[in-house]
Amino acid sequence: MAHDLIAEDHVRVRGFATIAALHSVGGKGDPVRTVDQPKGGDNPVSLRSDSLLGLQLDYTLTDDVNATVQGLSRYHGSGDFSPEVMLAFLKYTPRHDLDIRLGRIGWDAYAFSETRFVGYSYPWIRPPVEVFGLLQLPFIEGADVTYRHPVGRGVLSATAFAGRGGSEKLYFTDDTSARIERGRAGGGHLDYRTQDWFMRLGYTRLHMDPDYHYSNPNKFSLQELRTLLQQGVDFSDLYGISDIEFVSLALDWTPARWQINAMVNRTSLAGKGGHIDSGLVSAGYRIERFMPYVVVSYTDANPEQDLSGNNFWQRTIGVGTRFDVATNAALKLQVDHVTVDGAAPFWRGRGDDYSRQERVMLGLGLDIVF
Amino acid sequence: MRWLRTLLMALLLTLTPAIASANLVVVVSNDSQVQSLTYDDVVNIFMGRLSTLPGGEPVVPVDYMPLRASFYKALVNRELADINAWWARLVFSGRGSPPRKSDGFDETIELISHNPGVLGYLDKSRVDPRVRVVYEFGGRS
Secondary structure, three states: OHHHHHOOOOEEEEEEEEEEEEEEEOOOOEEOOOOOOOOOOOOOOEOOOOOEEEEEEEEEEEOOEEEEEEEEEEOOOOOOOOOEEEEEEEEEEEEOOEEEEEEEEEOOOOOOHHHOOOHHHOOOOOOOHHHHOOOOOOEEEEEEEEEEEEEOOEEEEEEEEEEEOOEEEEEOOOOEEEEEEOOEEEEEEEEEEOOOEEEEEEEEEEEOOOEEEEOOHHHOOHHHHHHHHHOOOOHHHHHOOOEEEEEEEEEEEOOOOEEEEEEEEEEEEOOOOOEEEEEEEEEEEOEOOEEEEEEEEEEEEEOOOOOOOOOEEEEEEEEEEEEEEEOOEEEEEEEEEEEEEEOOOOEEOOOOOOOOEEEEEEEEEEEEEO | OHHHHHHHHHHHHHHHHHHHHOOEEEEEEOOOOOOOOOHHHHHHHHOOOOOEOOOOOEOEEEEEHHHHHHHHHHHHOOOHHHHHHHHHHHHOOOOOOOOEEEOOHHHHHHHHHOOOOEEEEEEHHHOOOOEEEEEEOOOOO
16 A cells, blocks of 8 residues: 555656757867767758757666666767667666666766766756767666765765677768777776765776778878878777777766866877877856856877877867756757867868867757656 | 845845745654654755665655745755756666655645655645654754
């Protein structure tokens, strides 16, 4: 009798959606949100890079087993909005402090990364591309285990995960891309959360066997071509994405009306890839239905061998506001000033021009959950 | 004297959540073994960080919808939009589900009083002998 009173519906269907328009001024090339997008948001106004629709079905099988399936339609590596299954897992909770998930789960490399497509869940119009745009896998097929324990005034949780990615195509420049099949990911993170603070230290190791595609050998200078030839044009060594290590430190401070997020990451690449540093600092302040915010994000590639396509630096300073038009809908307006130097993989249509340039991007979007 | 008026207004705004929360209490069934909870216990349970009471018993939080906005304002000083955004992160990563929703007073108090594992909140003036107050706003510990 008592149990019946608290039983939830066994089946729940939920969803999230973003419709967002992007306009950019100055510079050359069209911005993308993630490195798997083959085309950028072109002018005058593009809905391509940020608009998406997700549907999720949650099914309670028993008191300690749940199933979740989530489909997402967004512009991705196949060059269209074809839907993709992002989550499909069983969650087993043998004890109240332990969760085990088995199946297709989110790749939780960074804080926010599991829900980087759920616009309603964060203040910005999109998660900073300098940090989240570089993530190679939308999901992994494997398992994760999370253990939680109260410590002090908060809760400490430890998560370990392992699995394989799907088939992805990543674009480094207009001419260079790589197809990766079933990359192997493993890692974990320690989280500590109180009412006002959240801290995460994460580590992930990713192994892939990328199949490089290069469409314009004329782009390289003679010197670069000579060097490449001497190396046997070993793109794997040049870009170094066959073995990647991610170390991430995130800190959120959310006292009352403030929402302050900070994150620093180091991505270490194999071969001559060197390492890529990235990070963000964001500050928002809630004024009833408005949350104005400022966000600064950067990425800085430090290859051991400087060749076209693997050396870049980019910084975005964004100012915007979130306006909660309803308890499940947020309208967002964001203006970004982007400075890019080198072959940052967040642009399409730049051709061979990897010189430093500045760009202003205007984004207007509506995020809903239902 | 404009600065004084501004100061008083700011003070009033700061105190608003406390005034709004003065009549809210967190309750369990009278059959529950729980006698009291700390502020951190209530936050951790209603924000989905813990699903057990301090003694280790499973707990199911329930949102009484007419008081939901006031409750979270009192608890963590956040607007409902921020609370919903937080739950969107947990729900769409498949890591958690928000508290069960209850719309009517009778349904809510029935739910709490018949289930020792349910934690809810009510207006203090409507507490009756079927439930026990385990946390009262204003007496934060």
